[in-house]
Amino acid sequence: MLLSQILYNPAINWVITLVILFYGPVLVVYLIFKLIGFQGYMSLFRFIEGKSIIYRMDPRTKILLSIIVTTVAAITIWWISAIMFVAVMALYALLSNIKEKLRVALPLILASFIGTAWTESIFAPYSYLQVIFHHVTFLYVFPQSLAVLGITQGSGTFYVPYLGYVSNPVGLTWEGIIYGLQITFRAVAAIASGLLLIFSTPPSDILRSLEKSGLPIELGFTLLLAVSSVPKVLENSMVVLNSLRARGVEFRPRSRNPIRLIAESLFIIRVIVMALVSIVILTLRDARQIAIAADIRAFRAYRRRTYYRDIRLGRIDYIAIALLIVLLIAGIYISGLPGMGAVPYNP
Amino acid sequence: MRSLVLFGEYMVWNGVHFNLNTIIPWYVILIWSVLYFALLAWAWRPKEGRPFGNFKTIDFVYIALIAALLIVYNFFISPLIPKVGTVTTYFYYPIIGETFLVMLAAALVGKPGSAGLTVFIYTLLSDIIHYGFGGEPFWFIYEVTSYAAIIDLWLIYRGKYYMLPFRGVFKGVASSKEPSGESVASEELEEELKSAKALFIVDALLGGITISMAYPFWWRGFWGPFVLGISFTPSLWAITSIASIGAGAVLGLVVAPFIYYIKRVLT
Amino acid sequence: MYLLAGIYRPSNGSIQIFNHDSTKLSGKDRVKLIGYVFQDPDQMLFSSTVRGELEFTLKLASVHGREAEDRIRRIVNYLGISDLLSQSPHKLSVGQRRLVSVAAILVAEPRILILDEPTRGLDNEMSTALMDLILTIKEEKGMTLIMVTHNMRQVGEYSDKAFVMYDGTVAFSGIPEEVFEESHKHPEWGISPPQVFEVTRSIGRPTASIRRVRVNAA
Numbered sequence: 106m107l108l109s110q111i112l113y114n115p116a117i118n119w120v121i122t123l124v125i126l127f128y129g130p131v132l133v134v135y136l137i138f139k140l141i142g143f144q145g146y147m148s149l150f151r152f153i154e155g156k157s158i159i160y161r162m163d164p165r166t167k168i169l170l171s172i173i174v175t176t177v178a179a180i181t182i183w184w185i186s187a188i189m190f191v192a193v194m195a196l197y198a199l200l201s202n203i204k205e206k207l208r209v210a211l212p213l214i215l216a217s218f219i220g221t222a223w224t225e226s227i228f229a230p231y232s233y234l235q236v237i238f239h240h241v242t243f244l245y246v247f248p249q250s251l252a253v254l255g256i257t258q259g260s261g262t263f264y265v266p267y268l269g270y271v272s273n274p275v276g277l278t279w280e281g282i283i284y285g286l287q288i289t290f291r292a293v294a295a296i297a298s299g300l301l302l303i304f305s306t307p308p309s310d311i312l313r314s315l316e317k318s319g320l321p322i323e324l325g326f327t328l329l330l331a332v333s334s335v336p337k338v339l340e341n342s343m344v345v346l347n348s349l350r351a352r353g354v355e356f357r358p359r360s361r362n363p364i365r366l367i368a369e370s371l372f373i374i375r376v377i378v379m380a381l382v383s384i385v386i387l388t389l390r391d392a393r394q395i396a397i398a399a400d401i402r403a404f405r406a407y408r409r410r411t412y413y414r415d416i417r418l419g420r421i422d423y424i425a426i427a428l429l430i431v432l433l434i435a436g437i438y439i440s441g442l443p444g445m446g447a448v449p450y451n452p
Numbered sequence: 453m454r455s456l457v458l459f460g461e462y463m464v465w466n467g468v469h470f471n472l473n474t475i476i477p478w479y480v481i482l483i484w485s486v487l488y489f490a491l492l493a494w495a496w497r498p499k500e501g502r503p504f505g506n507f508k509t510i511d512f513v514y515i516a517l518i519a520a521l522l523i524v525y526n527f528f529i530s531p532l533i534p535k536v537g538t539v540t541t542y543f544y545y546p547i548i549g550e551t552f553l554v555m556l557a558a559a560l561v562g563k564p565g566s567a568g569l570t571v572f573i574y575t576l577l578s579d580i581i582h583y584g585f586g587g588e589p590f591w592f593i594y595e596v597t598s599y600a601a602i603i604d605l606w607l608i609y610r611g612k613y614y615m616l617p618f619r620g621v622f623k624g625v626a627s628s629k630e631p632s633g634e635s636v637a638s639e640e641l642e643e644e645l646k647s648a649k650a651l652f653i654v655d656a657l658l659g660g661i662t663i664s665m666a667y668p669f670w671w672r673g674f675w676g677p678f679v680l681g682i683s684f685t686p687s688l689w690a691i692t693s694i695a696s697i698g699a700g701a702v703l704g705l706v707v708a709p710f711i712y713y714i715k716r717v718l719t
Numbered sequence: 720m721y722l723l724a725g726i727y728r729p730s731n732g733s734i735q736i737f738n739h740d741s742t743k744l745s746g747k748d749r750v751k752l753i754g755y756v757f758q759d760p761d762q763m764l765f766s767s768t769v770r771g772e773l774e775f776t777l778k779l780a781s782v783h784g785r786e787a788e789d790r791i792r793r794i795v796n797y798l799g800i801s802d803l804l805s806q807s808p809h810k811l812s813v814g815q816r817r818l819v820s821v822a823a824i825l826v827a828e829p830r831i832l833i834l835d836e837p838t839r840g841l842d843n844e845m846s847t848a849l850m851d852l853i854l855t856i857k858e859e860k861g862m863t864l865i866m867v868t869h870n871m872r873q874v875g876e877y878s879d880k881a882f883v884m885y886d887g888t889v890a891f892s893g894i895p896e897e898v899f900e901e902s903h904k905h906p907e908w909g910i911s912p913p914q915v916f917e918v919t920r921s922i923g924r925p926t927a928s929i930r931r932v933r934v935n936a937a
Binding site for chain 3: 341344345348349351352353354355376379380382383386387390
């Protein structure tokens, strides 16, 4: 009785709601900026030579690994994704400079967990939860007006702990948390296997293997250039933000006076829009140079081109491919068993 | 990947439920997709044995860099900010960034098929690094036909003037006196710039509305139910679709000056 | 560099600039003390006109009205870019963009100016002109100039004091001639003295001045 009066006192209700709304994202921001930083982000995409099995494998095997792991993760129940995630992380032991890579990859994966699970626990659409779990339990109810933000809203009457029966409640659901964890496991299995490919293969080998698999070189080129430009875009973003800071821009409004505070906030928004345009210009300014560099190296000049270093499937690759095919078949079989299929993805 | 699994009352294959009980009838989607893929086949037709005959190297570079910007925006920056306002497009900033960048790619490349290629590369990348290939190839068809189709159609008419307040008017054939006549033909036609502010506004509205409507109209109306087997009420579908037209118009007009400025700076 | 410009905070300790603790300075006070010119002008141009770019700096430094107008006019006349005021900074040539980026910092009249590879991407003639201009401003306004460069000729010609940064620490400091004297360390630091210095040393006057001689015609 007392607990219900405390928990659902209007003021306390709003405070708890706001904390729940913002705690997850703030934690994610903290993890990314304090533990990794932009520099760490960029080192994710830098290739360092190595000698172990994983470096000697054909890039096509590793691409297949990434595709099959993401596919199986997408069609099966969450704990199979979790097992595959652990298995892929075990392969990281074969990478050189492992400590540096884990220092970046682990907070990123943790941030992905917290971010997705937290968001889905309050934002998962009710219709999804109803289809997947057939029953939805509300753990805590927010003020009704927050439904406009897109927070999960049940249709019908629900029993809420410490509050009793509520019609069309808006709030945090147990199924939402489970759902968030499920799709996070799927996502991290995909992220980990994709990063494994990028960590252990030089970009030119990826391009070559894509071309060997029959993809038009134009698509392979565009895809690879996009992947390799991601760190450049991050670096540009960091530099532009730093140059604004060097010119005295404060990204946090400081004023106590509410009117000044609004004016400062509007100014910050304007500065951020200016910064975004600058980042786009700074990134696209290189386009002409890149195009000339590609043309000089006879990009698209010949349909079939040969390479100095050929890539060939070795014994390890055949073993790995056989294992992957077994995994795929097992995944498809398991996904058909009752209650073992995957939940749909909410973008 | 290529096997059918019986799951409950649906056929499920790679996470696809093939639920045809949708708001937009399946044949409308089929006809629309076939028409658009025919357009892409024409736009990306090989020239001298090379696919994407019309595209120059720099076009691929622009598309790749914009795909990288989209990846950074959607997977590195968006997750940092709580997603508020998912019901309407007005405050849903992931869509604002997508509108801006896809329209920018179309504006910089200015050839039919460029919006489709950008969306295709972006979807492929996001499948590799984030979503996984569950539900494919239908998500590809959804993204390409709903985010890019109308912009690509419009580009047939607007071409390189897309997102510029001008239109090109042919002044007639510039005399091709050179007897060799190697590289004459259409490029030798002199074009005159005519101011066309109304067309610029149409560019902006069309781009904004296309992308804003993708989720409420196409996804809720067909692809979501078809692939995931869930259902939406027709009233929700209709209301959010209509609301998204207004939001798309506003967004298109807001991003247009920025795209115009960037296009002027870079070309 | 970033620490000095107040972009990052030191993990421990503090930085004293003219008796101000840099970590406690607000953005407004910081721009009046330190200006930072980035490597690539595109990294620091935000506005759609050159005038807007200069006004942006002044707004952040809380300089308004007539004073702001005066400063803008002075700096553009000084750098010879007054005809560019209404143009878009992004559409200018590399050299012009460089001048605009320097102007955008100098208009706040900082007491310390940090230049990160100021002549990158400029041809020889252009970089000499720019360096002379910056040096003139430095002498007239009495600013402290900090410059990051890999160009040893510039180190020899323009600097009063040189610091060799190697492996995250200051490996050596002294006047440029002393740095060039430490020839056994050069391969490790990855520097090679300018030819002028090699010549003066080979004729037996190792510490002869290699400063740029500037003649004031007035």
